[in-house]
Amino acid sequence: MTQALVLIDQLGEHILAPTQDTLYLVLLDQQMRQSKIKVDLSFKKSGVVCHLLFIGRLAASSSWQIESNMRHLVAHTSCQTDVYLSQADQSRVDYFGQIYIAREAAATKSFLKEQSLTLGKSTYNRSRPILEIFNNKVKASHSASSSRLRESDLFYLMSRGFSMQEATKILEEAFFNQIIDTVKSSQAKKIIAKYLC
Amino acid sequence: MKKVALKQLNDAYQERFGFAMPENSLLSLDFGLSAEVIEQISSSKKEPSWMKEYRLSSLATFLKIKMPSWGPSLEEIDFAQIRYFIKDTDIEKRSWDEVPDEIKQTFDRLGVPQAERDFLSGVKAQYNSEVAYSSLQAELDEQGVIFCSMEEALQKHSELFRKYFATLVPAADNKFAALNSAAWSGGSFVYIPPNTHVKRPLQSYFRINAARMGQFERTLIIADEGSSAHYVEGCTAPVYSEYSLHAAVVEVFVLSKARFRYTTIQNWSGNIYNLVTKRAKVMADGVMEWVDGNLGAKMSMEYPSCYLVEEGAYGEMLSIAYAKNSQIQDTGAKMLHLAKNTSSKIIAKSVSVAGGASNYRGLVYIAKAASDCKSKVECDALILDDQSSTSTFPDMKISGENAIVEHEASVSEIEEDKLFYLMSRGLDKAEALTLLVAGFIEPIVKELPLEYAVELNRLIELEMEGSVG
Numbered sequence: 060m061t062q063a064l065v066l067i068d069q070l071g072e073h074i075l076a077p078t079q080d081t082l083y084l085v086l087l088d089q090q091m092r093q094s095k096i097k098v099d100l101s102f103k104k105s106g107v108v109c110h111l112l113f114i115g116r117l118a119a120s121s122s123w124q125i126e127s128n129m130r131h132l133v134a135h136t137s138c139q140t141d142v143y144l145s146q147a148d149q150s151r152v153d154y155f156g157q158i159y160i161a162r163e164a165a166a167t168k169s170f171l172k173e174q175s176l177t178l179g180k181s182t183y184n185r186s187r188p189i190l191e192i193f194n195n196k197v198k199a200s201h202s203a204s205s206s207r208l209r210e211s212d213l214f215y216l217m218s219r220g221f222s223m224q225e226a227t228k229i230l231e232e233a234f235f236n237q238i239i240d241t242v243k244s245s246q247a248k249k250i251i252a253k254y255l256c
Numbered sequence: 257m258k259k260v261a262l263k264q265l266n267d268a269y270q271e272r273f274g275f276a277m278p279e280n281s282l283l284s285l286d287f288g289l290s291a292e293v294i295e296q297i298s299s300s301k302k303e304p305s306w307m308k309e310y311r312l313s314s315l316a317t318f319l320k321i322k323m324p325s326w327g328p329s330l331e332e333i334d335f336a337q338i339r340y341f342i343k344d345t346d347i348e349k350r351s352w353d354e355v356p357d358e359i360k361q362t363f364d365r366l367g368v369p370q371a372e373r374d375f376l377s378g379v380k381a382q383y384n385s386e387v388a389y390s391s392l393q394a395e396l397d398e399q400g401v402i403f404c405s406m407e408e409a410l411q412k413h414s415e416l417f418r419k420y421f422a423t424l425v426p427a428a429d430n431k432f433a434a435l436n437s438a439a440w441s442g443g444s445f446v447y448i449p450p451n452t453h454v455k456r457p458l459q460s461y462f463r464i465n466a467a468r469m470g471q472f473e474r475t476l477i478i479a480d481e482g483s484s485a486h487y488v489e490g491c492t493a494p495v496y497s498e499y500s501l502h503a504a505v506v507e508v509f510v511l512s513k514a515r516f517r518y519t520t521i522q523n524w525s526g527n528i529y530n531l532v533t534k535r536a537k538v539m540a541d542g543v544m545e546w547v548d549g550n551l552g553a554k555m556s557m558e559y560p561s562c563y564l565v566e567e568g569a570y571g572e573m574l575s576i577a578y579a580k581n582s583q584i585q586d587t588g589a590k591m592l593h594l595a596k597n598t599s600s601k602i603i604a605k606s607v608s609v610a611g612g613a614s615n616y617r618g619l620v621y622i623a624k625a626a627s628d629c630k631s632k633v634e635c636d637a638l639i640l641d642d643q644s645s646t647s648t649f650p651d652m653k654i655s656g657e658n659a660i661v662e663h664e665a666s667v668s669e670i671e672e673d674k675l676f677y678l679m680s681r682g683l684d685k686a687e688a689l690t691l692l693v694a695g696f697i698e699p700i701v702k703e704l705p706l707e708y709a710v711e712l713n714r715l716i717e718l719e720m721e722g723s724v725g
Contacts, residue, residue: 162642177659181624184654191647192667195639200666201648207658 087115097126102136117150137168148179171201314427314437402447409445424507443473454485479514508536523552530556540566548575561590564598579612588617593629608644626656635665
């Protein structure tokens with residue numbers, strides 16, 4: 060089955076109940092200084108497979124609250140949630156990501172991955188990935204990591220003649236490319252590429 | 257349904273740990289908590305006035321603080337229906353022959369004197385509210401190691417005691433810390449002098465014998481500079497239809513370049529609420545390791561923490577939670593990175609079976625001043641049937657520069673092909689499941705001293721019996 064693409068670029072709460080395979084693409088506005096976005100997916104139809112992807116280049120001194128809630132209420136649904144963020148100087152992010160699998164939701168697969176790349180100084184990152192599992196016939200996991208650019212990578216690029224700023228940009232692109240490579244929709248890839256330009 | 261499940265749990269436990277001895281106490285205070293009860297506890301222990309005042313002010317704090325608004329329900333606990341102090345012996349004994357018969361028989365049946373002879377450096381056996389027996393190898397005594405009850409430490413090592421007591425877990429920390437601060441009785445005081453290495457573990461064994469009783473032991477440990485030691489605590493209780501409460505406070509001070517490991521094998525009976533506050537303060541290049549095995553209790557809420565306050569400090573938590581028959585194991589760890597170049601690791605594994613619920617609740621905090629910190633968290637959960645549940649509630653707050661923080665959690669059931677393989681080799685389903693569960697928790701069990709690892713595996717086998725329908 061082909062995957063539908065839904066672009067979420069409005070702030071606020073998005074309460075959704077997917078009925079077909081869908082890629083939900085959330086691009087965080089790079090101009091915003093302070094903002095809040097929440098995406099709730101309630102899986103009520105069996106067989107639905109979704110991918111929720113947040114991509115954000117958080118501007119200096121910006122502050123974001125991001126929330127995702129995956130509620131698997133029936134059997135045989137799948138979801139992959141990815142949150143990829145880069146943080147400039149003094150940016151703040153508070154992420155809450157829940158996977159809930161109800162007692163009736165056997166054969167669910169749900170995974171969450173949050174990666175945050177710190178580019179600037181004095182950043183703040185809070186992450187709360189939550190799993191609540193009430194069925195044993197499931198596969199579920201989450202991972203969250205926060206790290207800086209590696210000095211050795213920067214050093215290598217700068218030794219090849221790139222400035223600090225250029226080297227940082229290349230490594231930031233490489234960070235986002237990890238997730239872009241997993242996106243099947245060419246239309247979605249184009250939208251992400253435009254966002255990252 | 258819940259009552260049936262609880263009965264099954266208690267039946268399995270009854271023979272080995274759940275026996276009760278007749279009550280033969282020297283002093284048993286009436287139910288309920290009041291200033292008079294606190295004053296009676298204090299005067300029974302002949303405490304200095306500052307401790308009595310501390311207890312009374314903690315009681316006022318306890319009455320002010322509300323019950324936790326998060327986590328499993330604690331509605332059943334009625335503080336007016338608990339006995340806060342039962343004194344079974346007049347002074348703590350140095351020889352098993354002097355210990356009153358019923359207490360000695362209890363610890364004999366639990367294998368404590370045998371373990372002391374075979375592989376321990378020192379033992380403390382607490383029965384209800386006070387320590388009944390205490391021993392320490394003579395050579396450690398000569399080296400200046402102190403391993404005694406908190407009451408003895410308050411009298412004989414008052415300066416050291418007062419310097420550290422309640423400085424890491426103040427009464428206002430939470431409702432149960434306040435309760436413990438007001439009503440504390442028993443527990444261990446450990447001091448390891450600088451550059452002293454205690455090779456064999458020191459052990460405390462906590463036993464609640466009475467129904468509707470609260471055990472509020474308090475443990476204070478100081479590992480001085482460059483020292484190392486391993487402390488082990490075990491807990492059991494008889495099976496009663498009414499609940500009892502265990503609300504302990506543990507404070508561990510790991511000074512510069514010291515190394516301390518604190519192992520708990522919690523196997524309370526299925527009628528105990530186990531609500532414990534454990535905290536360690538780790539100084540420069542110090543290492544603190546918590547090893548936690550939570551198998552028993554009706555409900556456990558326990559989140560040992562490390563305050564990494566100086567450069568190079570390291571904190572580690574290895575934990576196993578086994579939730580069966582409506583038990584709730586709400587456990588986890590907290591790592592607070594308050595200085596630069598500090599690191600921590602949390603590995604938590606849980607097994608939920610026959611309606612059990614296991615929750616991981618954890619915090620990694622990296623302060624703004626704490627640059628170049630690293631933390632890694634791994635949580636793995638097994639659910640063995642469709643009646644059980646598991647949850648993870650991690651929280652990571654990162655402000656420090658150059659921090660590297662990783663968190664991973666996964667939930668799975670026993671893989672069918674592994675089960676099939678073992679059964680095709682002649683094991684029945686229960687044996688195959690037990691073996692796979694043992695394999696799942698093996699990374700943590702291997703960190704225990706051999707005797708405890710064997711015991712923990714045997715406990716898991718006991719718990720698994722009858723869990724396959």
